Amino acid sequence: GAGVSQSPRYKVAKRGQDVALRCDPISGHVSLFWYQQALGQGPEFLTYFQNEAQLDKSGLPSDRFFAERPEGSVSTLKIQRTQQEDSAVYLCASTIRGDRAEAFFGQGTRLTVV
């Protein structure tokens, strides 16, 4: 597609449920980033892929968070045993290459844990 696509747009999960959030980056973009954005705050870095390699996962808040990009294109962010503090918008961004290129963001997935 023309832009970064994320699905679902909205997800309501019961506390303790596992969720999977999908990101389709712009075709040909080598680098992919996941961010978490709490209400009224700026996005906070979670993890970064270059092709299929996860180069930085220092922002993942706990071991309940896991991300993958097995074929170097689509990425999935998985959250296990969701908790209320996981409620946020999860944004995906892609760049042609690296962390210095213009980042294109998807619309995000709004996760609400009840």
Place this chain on the structure above:
Amino acid sequence: GESVGLHLPTLSVQEGDNSIINCAYSNSASDYFIWYKQESGKGPQFIIDIRSNMDKRQGQRVTVLLNKTVKHLSLQIAATQPGDSAVYFCAENQAGTALIFGKGTTLSVSS
């Protein structure tokens, strides 16, 4: 920890006025800065970037100024329009690190 922040959480202007949104950063090692615009329900949209070897960069109706001496970044929007209403974030990084975003300034433009 070190982070990028904005001076004002909200800014209200009249249509046609020039807007100035400010940002202070604390990491002197940062050498790349970006301004993003985020409309409600959407992801951040790239506006303009600047590298630390520059102090000014102009785009269409926007100008970014970088003052490394006082670690200050600003975004100037000329002839502000209602469509400019959004939350504006500055972000910074050093090579090999992730972007760090500030908390944002909400720009409201009234006609």
